[in-house]
Amino acid sequence: MGGPNLEVFKFGMYIMFPIAIMYYFGTNLDNRFSVHGFWPAPEQTNKVxxxxxxxxxxxxxxxxxxxxxxxxxxxxxxxxxxxxxxx
Known part of the structure; x- marks a missing residue:
């Protein structure tokens, strides 16, 4: 069996993996996942x-x-x- 180092490594992976995924997908969203021209410009929308x-x-x-x-x-x-x- 593994020792305490393996358990510390697994615990670190369990904690860091979701944090790394959230950091990767949570930063710079406007440039990474934006589609140019998807939303209408303010002058093209209805004005109530x-x-x-x-x-x-x-x-x-x-x-x-x-x-x-x-x-x-x-x-x-x-x-x-x-x-x-x-x-």
Whole structure:
């Protein structure tokens, strides 16, 4: 059997191995595991309006966008119905 030196070595390995793994994977994470361009830039993210005027302006923008899409859809449906009636 091994002696006390072997037991001290094993104890040291049991203690140091997890610490070494945590140190290796825990340092310099931004450079080691980062993917360039993964997260959107701040100017590309949604900005939630908090002021009353900003909220109303955003609601008006969304309403006009929805109505514009509705008008295009209705025009496309009318065109499809007109083509279907000619056949």
């Amino acid at each position: 309006p908090f002021e009353k005027d900003e909220i109303h302006a955003e609601l008006e923008r969304l309403k006009s966008k929805r109505l514009e899409k509705r008008d295009r859809r209705l025009a496309a449906e009318a065109q499809m119905n007109g083509q279907a009636g000619e056949e």
